[in-house]
Amino acid sequence: MRLCSWFSAAFEVALPSICLNCDDPLPAGDPGFCMRCWDRLTPVTDPTCPRCGSSTDVRNQSCLSCVSHPPCHSGLVVWGEYGGELRNAIIALKHHTHDELAEPLAQRLCDRILAEHWDPSPEFVTAVPSHPLYRLRRGYSASELVATAIARRLCLPSCQALSRRDLGRQARRSRAQRTAMAGKAFGRRRAARKLNGRSVLLIDDVTTTGTTMHRASRSLLQAGAGSVYCAALARTPDSRRMQ
Ligand SMILES: [Zn+2]
Ligand SMILES: [Zn+2]
Secondary structure: OOHHHHHHHHHHHHOOOEOOOOOOEOOOOOOOOOHHHHHHOOOOOOOEOOOOOOEOOOOOOOOHHHHHOOOOOOEEEEEEEOOHHHHHHHHHHHHOOOHHHHHHHHHHHHHHHHOOOOOOOOOEEEEOOOOHHHHHHHOOOHHHHHHHHHHHHHOOOEOOOEEEOOOOOHHHOOHHHHHHHHOOOEEEOHHHHHOOOOEEEEEEEEEOOOHHHHHHHHHHHHOOOOEEEEEEEEEOOOOOOOO
């Protein structure tokens, strides 16, 4: 064990755990948040479009945008709005190496996915890949951790089928260059051969405009997936879905 790891382990034993959200003492074995803070996380309950996940007036009815221009993915669900305790939990998971939060967050998203009764039901789980530099800095990918936990709960195989290409500084590129590179945002890993006509569940942590999910779905379909369903832990409140 390296010296810094030894000190870290020693501090964990010496100091009581505290809730990452409210600093209250945490019972041994509780993951990250106290029960009171977990209870403050609330799911989206308003009607949403089953194709793109945006808010609609009528439950289970596709929005006008999806009717006129159907997205390439067959469905998209989000668990909650990106704010409050859910935002704090996702930031702690993504940026502060609290990987213990992946399982309780995955449990919530898994319940949302099961309520959707997709047909054909997903047969394979994968995640929107993180950029290699982010992964190197954090030591893991938050979306992959959540995808693995969901696959375990659904008793489905999982692996990373896509890779993220380095797109560099987008601000320095012209609009035409950015549009041309958008189609190359994701590469294909050897594991993509396993897709082979299967119905794939694609997991991400946060979705903003839906653009990343859309591009990753298209890459999975080009790699041989039969259909793609998307699920994210949270959406930004002012999300605009890309069609
Ligand atoms: Zn708390
Ligand atoms: Zn829609």
